[in-house]
Amino acid sequence: MPYGLDAAGRPIFLISTMAMHTQNLQADPRASLLVTQPDASGDPLGAARVTVIGNAAIIPQAEVAEARTLYLERYANAKYWVDFEDFSFYRMQVLDVYYVGGFGVMGWVQVSDYDQARPDPLADAAAGIIEHMNADHKEALLLLARSFAGIEAQEAAMTSVDRLGFHLRLTTPDGMKGARIAFLREAITPAETRNVLVEMVRQARQGA
Numbered sequence: 001m002p003y004g005l006d007a008a009g010r011p012i013f014l015i016s017t018m019a020m021h022t023q024n025l026q027a028d029p030r031a032s033l034l035v036t037q038p039d040a041s042g043d044p045l046g047a048a049r050v051t052v053i054g055n056a057a058i059i060p061q062a063e064v065a066e067a068r069t070l071y072l073e074r075y076a077n078a079k080y081w082v083d084f085e086d087f088s089f090y091r092m093q094v095l096d097v098y099y100v101g102g103f104g105v106m107g108w109v110q111v112s113d114y115d116q117a118r119p120d121p122l123a124d125a126a127a128g129i130i131e132h133m134n135a136d137h138k139e140a141l142l143l144l145a146r147s148f149a150g151i152e153a154q155e156a157a158m159t160s161v162d163r164l165g166f167h168l169r170l171t172t173p174d175g176m177k178g179a180r181i182a183f184l185r186e187a188i189t190p191a192e193t194r195n196v197l198v199e200m201v202r203q204a205r206q207g208a
Helices: 020-027 061-074 076-080 111-116 126-136 138-148 190-207
Strands: 011-016 030-036 049-058 087-102 105-109 155-162 165-172 175-182
Touching: 011 020, 011 049, 011 061, 020 087, 061 076, 061 087, 087 111, 087 155, 087 165, 087 175, 105 111, 126 138, 126 155, 126 190, 138 155, 138 165, 138 175, 138 190
Parallel strands: none
Antiparallel strands: 011 087, 030 049, 049 087, 087 105, 155 165, 165 175
16 A cells, blocks of 8 residues: 655555554554565566565654655645545554565565665666666676676576665576675666676676
8 A cells, every 4th residue: 555654764654444454453553564666577576575564553643744744745646635534644663574685585674774774775766777777788687697696597687776786587497596796886876876787797798
């Protein structure tokens, strides 16, 4: 369902008392939110996703104004019903986080690590980078897999990217594999990402 995030990374929801999930929360505050990443390669099993687990409770009236502003910044159309009497803001207190980065990449994340984390600078550009690499640079991805992950593959698709590196889904003679490849240095803009990928491909070709 639609959600916003406060400064501490806690999900914020605007839900109606008529909704079944609201009635469920009123009876039991335990909840989970599955957040998925669009997968440009077309295989949802290769896409990154995270399940955020915690307790969701109605936001105190003194804090509603801030939640309202945060939510409407993300969902402007909600202005048409945000002030209806049967709608209320709920906030989840995160207790556990389970992350799946694609094939072979998964695990629990400590809540303390989640609390201290900051949004990745490539988050908004990641989908475009992934789509471009998978559409126009398939051979380069195979070369990077061979040179930096030591895996010979017949097909390669980038499934996620962040400031420190990227994940590949690889089709090999031994079956499907996943690989995480670190950038040579941190990349915080699409231009820096392009430059570091070009440099890595150049190195891979020189070492081939």
